[in-house]
Amino acid sequence: MAVPHHNADAIETSSSPAPPRDSNSPPSGLKASDSGAAKSAARGPAIIVALIVTTVVGLSLWYLAQPQPLVIQGEAAATRIDIAARVDGRVASRPVSRGENVAAGQLLIEIDNPQLLTKLREAEAALAVATAEFARIEVGTRAEVVAQRKAAVDSAAADMTLAQRTYDRVKELAGHGNAPLQRLDEVTNSLLVAQRGSDQAKLAYDEAVAGYTAEERAVSRANVEKAKASIETIKAQVDELVVKAPIAAQVYQIGAELGEYVSPGAPLLSLVDLGDLWLRFDLREDLVKNLKLGDRFEMRAPALGDRKIEAEIKVIAAKGEYAGWRATRATGDFDLRTFEVRAYPVAPIPELRPGMSVYAEAPAGRR
Numbered sequence: 001m002a003v004p005h006h007n008a009d010a011i012e013t014s015s016s017p018a019p020p021r022d023s024n025s026p027p028s029g030l031k032a033s034d035s036g037a038a039k040s041a042a043r044g045p046a047i048i049v050a051l052i053v054t055t056v057v058g059l060s061l062w063y064l065a066q067p068q069p070l071v072i073q074g075e076a077a078a079t080r081i082d083i084a085a086r087v088d089g090r091v092a093s094r095p096v097s098r099g100e101n102v103a104a105g106q107l108l109i110e111i112d113n114p115q116l117l118t119k120l121r122e123a124e125a126a127l128a129v130a131t132a133e134f135a136r137i138e139v140g141t142r143a144e145v146v147a148q149r150k151a152a153v154d155s156a157a158a159d160m161t162l163a164q165r166t167y168d169r170v171k172e173l174a175g176h177g178n179a180p181l182q183r184l185d186e187v188t189n190s191l192l193v194a195q196r197g198s199d200q201a202k203l204a205y206d207e208a209v210a211g212y213t214a215e216e217r218a219v220s221r222a223n224v225e226k227a228k229a230s231i232e233t234i235k236a237q238v239d240e241l242v243v244k245a246p247i248a249a250q251v252y253q254i255g256a257e258l259g260e261y262v263s264p265g266a267p268l269l270s271l272v273d274l275g276d277l278w279l280r281f282d283l284r285e286d287l288v289k290n291l292k293l294g295d296r297f298e299m300r301a302p303a304l305g306d307r308k309i310e311a312e313i314k315v316i317a318a319k320g321e322y323a324g325w326r327a328t329r330a331t332g333d334f335d336l337r338t339f340e341v342r343a344y345p346v347a348p349i350p351e352l353r354p355g356m357s358v359y360a361e362a363p364a365g366r367r
Contacts, residue, residue: 089113311343
């Protein structure tokens with residue numbers, strides 16, 4: 001029986017001697033499995049990196065797709081009192097310093113003005129003169145003046161009697177041609193002068209007896225009141241030489257140093273009332289459309305370590321026409337004005353100072 005050719009070849013192949021094998025090389029089956037494991041190990045880090053990148057990109061896209069809250073910024077402010085000089089002079093003393101807490105009525109600055117003090121003494125002397133004059137008028141005419149006027153009346157009457165007798169004699173002589181007409185004219189004029197003198201003396205005597213009129217008394221009384229008003233005016237200026245704190249506050253700024261000359265209106269110092277402190281935000285009107293008085297919201301102060309501050313809105317007021325605005329339409333038909341929003345802290349915050357910045361997130365949906 002004949003053997004097929006391929007079987008002969010197989011037999012021939014199997015009968016041929018095997019080639020020598022290196023003792024260090026692994027068997028062929030082990031070599032294939034190790035190669036697959038190496039490829040799998042090489043693909044592992046790549047898959048992890050791809051997953052991380054995919055996750056980061058996905059989170060970024062999700063974050064960008066989310067509506068971002070609008071952060072509004074404001075600052076702390078407080079009632080500020082600017083004190084200016086009312087009179088001129090030199091700064092004589094200033095017992096307070098910057099940052100010092102002062103009580104109401106405490107001395108802040110004292111101004112030296114010798115000329116003003118001299119005017120006060122002059123006005124006081126003028127009042128004394130006016131008062132004495134008024135007292136003299138109230139008493140009336142002195143008895144000695146009345147007696148003097150009475151003596152003047154008697155003297156004028158005697159002169160008129162003499163002039164009358166002289167006139168009678170000269171007139172009689174002139175009628176008989178024993179005296180010139182010029183002499184008659186002279187005695188006639190002397191008689192008229194004597195009559196006028198007598199009338200004047202009588203009027204002066206009557207005035208002395210009657211005393212001062214009601215109008216003269218009123219004028220004298222008005223002069224006294226005028227002198228008093230002048231003293232009050234100068235005293236008010238003298239009082240302004242001593243500048244005192246109108247309220248309990250803290251010295252914020254000092255504008256006048258010792259020995260410096262100041263004129264009326266010159267700034268002396270500024271006080272800040274830390275008890276009346278608020279948080280101010282300047283917002284466009286489209287950001288305040290949903291705000292109302294009494295609303296409370298939280299904010300943070302970077303200067304206080306991002307401390308949370310709860311405040312209540314008490315003022316919403318439009319700012320002036322000069323304030324920032326922008327057109328709501330491209331045509332510029334309407335403008336957005338700026339509103340000032342004041343929020344007062346619900347609880348006192350002693351560390352908060354004017355000028356500190358605060359920020360807060362606007363409610364969702366506002367841009």
